[in-house]
Amino acid sequence: MTLRTALLRVCGSMLIMLTSVIAVSAEGPKIAVIIDDVGNQLRPGLRAVELPGPIALAVLPHTPYATRLAIAATGKDKEVLVHMPMQAAQASDDPGPGTLHLALTRTQFDQTLAAALLSVPGAIGINNHMGSLLTRDTTAMHWLMQAVKSDGRFFFVDSYTTHLSVGLMIAREHEVPALKRDVFLDVVPTDAGIGLAWNALVAQANEVGYAVAIAHPYPATLDFLERELIDFAGAELVPLSNLLGYQAIQRSYAELVGGVPTGSFFAPDPQLVH
Numbered sequence: 001m002t003l004r005t006a007l008l009r010v011c012g013s014m015l016i017m018l019t020s021v022i023a024v025s026a027e028g029p030k031i032a033v034i035i036d037d038v039g040n041q042l043r044p045g046l047r048a049v050e051l052p053g054p055i056a057l058a059v060l061p062h063t064p065y066a067t068r069l070a071i072a073a074t075g076k077d078k079e080v081l082v083h084m085p086m087q088a089a090q091a092s093d094d095p096g097p098g099t100l101h102l103a104l105t106r107t108q109f110d111q112t113l114a115a116a117l118l119s120v121p122g123a124i125g126i127n128n129h130m131g132s133l134l135t136r137d138t139t140a141m142h143w144l145m146q147a148v149k150s151d152g153r154f155f156f157v158d159s160y161t162t163h164l165s166v167g168l169m170i171a172r173e174h175e176v177p178a179l180k181r182d183v184f185l186d187v188v189p190t191d192a193g194i195g196l197a198w199n200a201l202v203a204q205a206n207e208v209g210y211a212v213a214i215a216h217p218y219p220a221t222l223d224f225l226e227r228e229l230i231d232f233a234g235a236e237l238v239p240l241s242n243l244l245g246y247q248a249i250q251r252s253y254a255e256l257v258g259g260v261p262t263g264s265f266f267a268p269d270p271q272l273v274h
Contacts, residue, residue: 088133
């Protein structure tokens with residue numbers, strides 16, 4: 001291949017990618033919302049299932065209502081994730097049954113993960129429940145992404161409970177489709193606090209094209225979303241999986257021009273828990 005041919009190919013690739021970025025931008029800002037911690041309580045879980053629009057539900061494995069709520073969610077065209085319990089940095093924080101932790105052997109790790117995935121029917125994604133210790137461990141994240149890649153059914157969302165997480169970096173290494181949480185909506189679980197976080201979510205989506213929120217089935221959160229999702233301005237609510245394509249386009253273009261992609265893939269975040 002001559003130098004001229006190589007340069008033409010690179011320029012062509014950059015033009016295609018730039019066209020894609022412009023097309024994405026023209027469609028307007030997108031947001032996706034995940035309701036975490038579903039499965040222990042039936043009534044809040046059913047309220048989450050009934051929320052307007054394509055909200056995603058992250059269901060804790062091995063919980064009393066995991067199967068029922070996962071099936072109900074898919075019946076309402078909601079995307080379902082396995083809210084995978086992972087070891088937290090604070091020993092006092094118990095992620096619950098089926099936790100992935102650093103003391104597990106590789107065989108135990110794979111068996112624990114497989115059992116969790118079986119307990120949440122219809123799931124198409126995985127995100128971490130707690131996990132501020134496990135998600136910073138490169139070996140554990142390689143094990144997780146190898147299993148996810150081999151299975152082939154799931155994408156990964158880093159709940160980003162620590163800025164030391166290597167989850168997304170290792171997901172990229174294994175070519176596992178992945179996103180990062182941008183905003184926790186209910187760190188302050190009041191109507192005013194959730195409203196401020198919602199405004200920050202929409203603002204980020206307008207700045208970089210899309211943003212991902214995580215919320216919980218708290219009464220104040222469900223009240224807010226039941227009201228807000230009926231009619232809101234500033235961004236479009238889309239299924240979580242739709243954002244995987246936006247992130248891939250943005251990342252590929254940034255790599256072509258030698259920059260760092262903005263948005264949920266690398267955005268700094270002070271909202272770190274567990």
